[in-house]
Amino acid sequence: MTASLLIALAAIAHTTWNLALKRAGASGPAFIALTLAVGVIVFAPFGVPALIAQPLIAQPLIAQVGVLVLGSALLQVAYFLVLQRAYRLADVGVVYPLARGTGPLLSVVGAVLLLGERPGLVTLAGAALVVAGVVVIGMAGARASEGAAGDSARRWRGIRYGAAVGVIIAAYTLWDAAAVTRANLEPVGYYWASMVVQLAVLLPLALRERGALARTAREHPVAIAIVGILSPLAYVAVLAAYQLAPVSVVAPAREVSVVLIALAGWLLFREPHPLRRIIGSIVVLAGIALLALG
Numbered sequence: 001m002t003a004s005l006l007i008a009l010a011a012i013a014h015t016t017w018n019l020a021l022k023r024a025g026a027s028g029p030a031f032i033a034l035t036l037a038v039g040v041i042v043f044a045p046f047g048v049p050a051l052i053a054q055p056l057i058a059q060p061l062i063a064q065v066g067v068l069v070l071g072s073a074l075l076q077v078a079y080f081l082v083l084q085r086a087y088r089l090a091d092v093g094v095v096y097p098l099a100r101g102t103g104p105l106l107s108v109v110g111a112v113l114l115l116g117e118r119p120g121l122v123t124l125a126g127a128a129l130v131v132a133g134v135v136v137i138g139m140a141g142a143r144a145s146e147g148a149a150g151d152s153a154r155r156w157r158g159i160r161y162g163a164a165v166g167v168i169i170a171a172y173t174l175w176d177a178a179a180v181t182r183a184n185l186e187p188v189g190y191y192w193a194s195m196v197v198q199l200a201v202l203l204p205l206a207l208r209e210r211g212a213l214a215r216t217a218r219e220h221p222v223a224i225a226i227v228g229i230l231s232p233l234a235y236v237a238v239l240a241a242y243q244l245a246p247v248s249v250v251a252p253a254r255e256v257s258v259v260l261i262a263l264a265g266w267l268l269f270r271e272p273h274p275l276r277r278i279i280g281s282i283v284v285l286a287g288i289a290l291l292a293l294g
Contacts, residue, residue, distance in 0.1 A: 003245040004292070006237045007253050013234035015260040017227045022269065024223035029205040030212035031220065032080055036199040038228025040192065043236075047192025054186055068179040069190065073197035075172035080202075083165050090158030097138020098162025100258055103169030105131045107251035110174045115181075119248040123294030129287030130252040136280030137262045173251050177242040187239035191232060249291050259284050 054065070086095045108127045111117040119127070179185045206213055217224065234257075241250045259281040265271040 003241045003250065006241040006244070007250060007256070010234040010237035010241070010254055011257040011260060013230040013237065014254075014257040015264065017230040017234070018257075018261050019264055019268070020223050020226040020230075022265075024220045026216065026220045026223055027084065028212070028216070029202050030209065030216040031224065033199060033202045033206040034213065034217055034224045035228040035231065036195050036202065038225060039195050039232040040199055042229055043188065043192050043195070043232055046188045048189075050186040050189030051193060054189060064183065065185065065190075068175070068183060068185065069193045070197060072172060072176055072179065072190070072194040073201065075168060075175060076194065076198050077201050079165065079168045079172060082161065082168060086158070086161035086165060090154055090161050094155060094158030095162040095165065097135045098159060099165035099169065100138055100255065101131045101135040102163055102166025103173070104134070104252040104255055106166060106170035107173040108248045110170055111177075111247040111251070114174060115178065115247060117246045117248050119246065120294050122290050123246075123248060126287045126290030126292075126294055127248065127252040129290060130255050130284050131287075133280045133283030133285075133287060134255050134258050136283060137258055137277055138280075139276065173247065176239060177247045177250075180239045180242050187236050187243070191236050191239060195232060249294065253288050253291050255284060256288055 083095075083099070086099075104127065108119070108124070112119065176190075179190055180187050238250065238254055241254075262277045262281060266274045266277050271277075
């Protein structure tokens with residue numbers, strides 16, 4: 001029950017900050033760096049005490065935590081940079097469904113192969129339905145012109161980049177799940193430290209364009225605050241859920257946020273293909289119901 005509540009909290013927070021981001025139309029290293037700065041500041045009263053309370057007696061354990069935090073941060077930054085590049089060079093309608101579909105699929109496979117989980121047939125069927133529904137929703141996400149406008153080379157770029165983003169999603173999912181389960185790191189402290197490193201990596205990129213930080217802060221203060229608070233909140237809730245339920249269940253179940261975003265995109269932003277979105281959402285919800293039964 002607690003894991004389900006955490007997944008629901010994560011889905012609501014994830015949906016809210018994605019809608020705020022979409023409404024603002026903001027992107028780029030400066031925007032992400034500013035949201036990370038907000039997250040680091042807001043969650044410091046929780047993250048710092050959690051880190052201090054973490055039992056780090058032996059020096060090798062301290063080194064291990066450092067490696068886990070650094071790996072998490074680099075994977076998150078890689079996700080941001082590859083996704084941004086994918087959206088510049090390929091159609092969103094190709095990249096998005098592939099990324100959101102392959103991410104949880106590979107996470108389930110990785111949970112079996114790397115974390116030793118043994119999901120039952122019902123759980124595997126639920127995960128498969130979630131992935132299928134996400135792909136259906138994602139294919140509805142592109143406007144009609146996007147799918148037709150790109151040539152064959154552009155479509156293949158979208159496939160390659162979408163798959164690459166999905167691999168990164170699975171990589172940070174499994175990495176962070178191992179950190180909070182196998183290494184028993186406290187989710188708030190662990191992810192706060194990861195955000196500090198992410199900010200340190202992204203800030204030089206944001207500073208390369210003169211005045212980008214000040215201009216972005218002036219143009220998108222509300223979106224920066226919403227994303228800066230709700231994005232870490234959503235992910236910390238997912239990390240906490242990993243401590244209570246198998247990754248093979250949590251990773252697909254958290255895709256319920258895709259359903260909420262897809263429906264909100266249709267209702268609030270008049271995005272196309274409502275029937276496809278509804279069908280995909282029903283498939284995802286059926287998959288999540290099977291995950292709950294499994």
